[in-house]
Amino acid sequence: MIEKLYIKNMVCDRCKMVVKAELEKLGYQPVSVELGEVVLEKELSADEKANIDKNLQTLGFSLIDDKKSRLIEKIKSLIIELVHRQNNLLQTNLSDYLSSQLNHDYNYITNLFTEVEGTTIEKYFIAQKIEKVKELLVYDELTLSEIAWQLNYSSVAYLSSQFKKVTGLTPSHFKNIRVQKRKPLDKV
Missing domain, CATH: 3.30.70.100 (Alpha-Beta Plaits)
Structure with a gap:
């Protein structure tokens, strides 16, 4: 066994x-x-x-x-895998993806996640994406357009807007100063 x-x-x-x-x-x-x-x-x-x-x-x-904690960790693992390893492979919306992967109704998943983690799945997903953007900016191998495409942003303007909302900096300012260190994935 x-x-x-x-x-x-x-x-x-x-x-x-x-x-x-x-x-x-x-x-x-x-x-x-x-x-x-x-x-x-x-x-x-x-x-x-x-x-x-x-x-x-x-x-x-x-x-x-406990079952609920395992489900929370599975949600986090799926989001991390999606953002940091699968790049542009999400062909559906996040709620459908998580529901199908976890065999649970999305309302149940999101309510449980928010109750346990104190933040929404969407905010956690955005935080992971912003950390990936930071990583790619620091590596300086891709343009902002390529980063936006790789992370499924609809436009560079939307990526820049979300990046500034989360970090307080524009992507180009972040790239220039690199003062704000990246966070470990388990601290996001």
């Missing part, structure tokens, strides 16, 4: 590597390690889970044991 563990704050590829290494150090061989989720070959006892959780907490992660 397999065991699925849900892990809070596991939001990037480096996080996956750290969690996998820690589990291997503890003597477990993960079958798979994805954002927010690890699959192990065997079921674990309560003591084994507690030991894993204790070790993961020293690294800034923790096991999630």
Whole structure:
């Protein structure tokens, strides 16, 4: 029988590597390690889970044991994956995408997310997109038009407006000063 563990704050590829290494150090061989989720070959006892959780907490992660928290982490993982890895692949609106991926009504998902996180899914999505814009501006390899297209903005003007609303700076001003450091994805 397999065991699925849900892990809070596991939001990037480096996080996956750290969690996998820690589990291997503890003597477990993960079958798979994805954002927010690890699959192990065997079921674990309560003591084994507690030991894993204790070790993961020293690294800034923790096991999630309730259904609602797992759903919140899955929402975050899907949004992060969408914004930071899949770029322009969203062919539908965010609500339809999340509903289909999570097999839940969007009203339920959004109300739960807002209740637990204190912000809306849309604001979280925008915050992730702005962090990606910051990253791309710092790399200085794409024009603002290319960034807008890559992140599914309808226009450069809309991207610039949203960027200024969130950061207080225009994208070109941000690019010039680079004072405002990027946030880690788990702090957005």
